Amino acid sequence: MTTLTTTITEVLRYRGKIGQWSWVLHRLAGLGTLLFLVIHVIDTSWVAFFPELYEEAIAIYQTPLFTIGEFALVACVVFHAFNGLRIAIFDYRPEWWRHQARAAQIVYLATFVVLVPVFALMAQHVVEFYTGRPLDLQLGLVFNRVVVPFGGHVVEFYTGRPLDLQLGLVFNRVVVPFGGGMILALLAGVLLSGLFGAVSGRAGLAGPLLTRRSRLEQVLWGFMRVSGMLILPLAFGHLAIMHVIQGVFSINQGGTGLAASFVAARWAYLGWRIYDAALLALALIHGFNGLRIVFNDYAHHPTVRRGLTWAAVVGCAALIIVGALALISGVPGM
Amino acid sequence: MKAHFRIRRFNPETNAKPYWQDFTLDNVAPADRVLELLHRIKWEQDGTLAFRRSCAHGVCGSDAMRINGRNMLACKVLVSSLAAEGAESVTIQVEPILGLPVIKDLIVDMEPFFAHYRAVMPYFVNNDPPPADGRERRQSPEERAIFDDSTKCILCAACTTSCPSFWANGSYVGPAAIVQAHRFIFDSRDQAAEQRLDILAAPDGVWRCRTIFNCTPACPREIEVTRAIGEVKLAIQMGAERMRARKMTRGGTE
């Protein structure tokens, strides 16, 4: 934690040029997207395993808080993609470095130029969804879709007399272990490393140098760049379908249809399954390796570092398996 | 003009933590260098102020500090570059470079930095006997040109201690050591390039670099630091020989 705090405060105090800020935003945007992706792969898998829960998940995506988050997510992906491209260009053509500051400006400009029409179209979907519905109905929607299901789970948990045993079990067996467990493990790891850093007092100061060539690190370095360039069209295409062309609200026809049939219709084509599979594997490996890189920056105690690295590997593999199983089995009965 | 100094002080014998102290100097000229003003503070106001300097002319690399938020050599920074034009006063904030243990005031322990420097074999390796005529090992001007830039390093640590990756993780070998390795990796007479690349291809070697570009503007010698790091990354992937050839054909082009 000492070095994490030092890096944060000193990045704010050091008067670095534009590249320093691009790095901060790139890291935050990458981690933010990864957090979403973890949740997203879990809830998308419900369409195959727990279709009723999937309807709830999509309904939750349509609540105001998530609508705001959706705009932020799209901004994160667009900026991270363009900036990632810039990093890759100057990594493979270091002799062009004199243009990097200009390139960073172009990244911000391009992000802005892309986001303006995209946000306008997304806002249109939001407005469509809300217009014509009285306010009390809107609040009612939020109440019915979020408060009731979640409240129901909490009540079930504490009374031990679940209204719907299956949903309660699913909540306990899927959501808590996967989402909660992973986030808790990671938080605990970071906290632990901070404690170790504080105790050993060495954090942030130059330490001994390990000098062994790492093929793996080299391959992953290349993978981050190549996969980034492949994810770019895949993720932009996916977001275009989900946010611009159709919109999150049309996944279940504004609450009147079944989200599962939307997915079933798409997964009826093998091509879309392959597309989703490619995005699944590339984005998860890219994102979790990015997470590992971030862990390596801040966790210095060997045990903690190893623990966090394994947490990232296990988390990544588990999510790829869950996502792939969903893609293979498809939507039941559709 | 007047100069208002804000200096980060720390005396391990009396202070638990570093603190800021203010000093004011009169009769400061725009052409004064920050190092001279630090001397005036030390000589006229507070003899306990501790900082390193030796040559006072940007050659020895001993006085890298963070001045107004950026790493620089105190002996190379003119007051005029910190003040607005025609200003009556200037505010100058000075603190030690970050990521190395502070010994006292502006003096940091450079040993970890030099340990990383030594780790990259920063010396010429050639096991062939010298040429029969007893003269120098020959090299064409073009072969010399591809590592000219990285010969200029004075090991001031301004680049390494401007790097957020190094702040976060002091095991990262750091820009300066990579520049020093670059100087030999791209030298056609040297025979240990692959050994150096093995060292720099460790997890705490070049891969910790996130291409942030803080190091390049920090270098008082105007070395193309981030470029040198990038070239070493490519040399690891394609081999020193091929990377040298590539740099020979399109070296200086942008």
Ligand code: HEM
């Ligand atoms: C709020 C924004 C998003 C919405 C509403 C959304 C919606 C969906 C939907 C409906 C599916 C079901 C399959 C399909 O129809 O193709 C899906 C699958 C998928 N999405 Fe998204 N998506 C969003 C953002 C993202 C982002 C940013 C990424 C990648 C970084 C992503 C990666 C994936 C992957 C990998 C799958 C396949 C999951 C699996 O195999 O289980 N999605 N998404």
Ligand code: HEM
């Ligand atoms: C859309 C196209 C994308 C491109 C072009 C791209 C590019 C990159 C590149 C080049 C890096 C390496 C940065 C470095 O080593 O300095 C990186 C890091 C990272 N990426 Fe992506 N990426 C993309 C999508 C994603 C997605 C969808 C996620 C989330 C699942 C993600 C999460 C991360 C994370 C967490 C890091 C580590 C950040 C750091 O080291 O500071 N990226 N990205």
Ligand code: SF4
């Ligand atoms: S590369 Fe420049 S900033 Fe870095 S140590 Fe050498 S002279 Fe100093």
Ligand code: FES
């Ligand atoms: S005192 Fe020698 S470089 Fe500044």
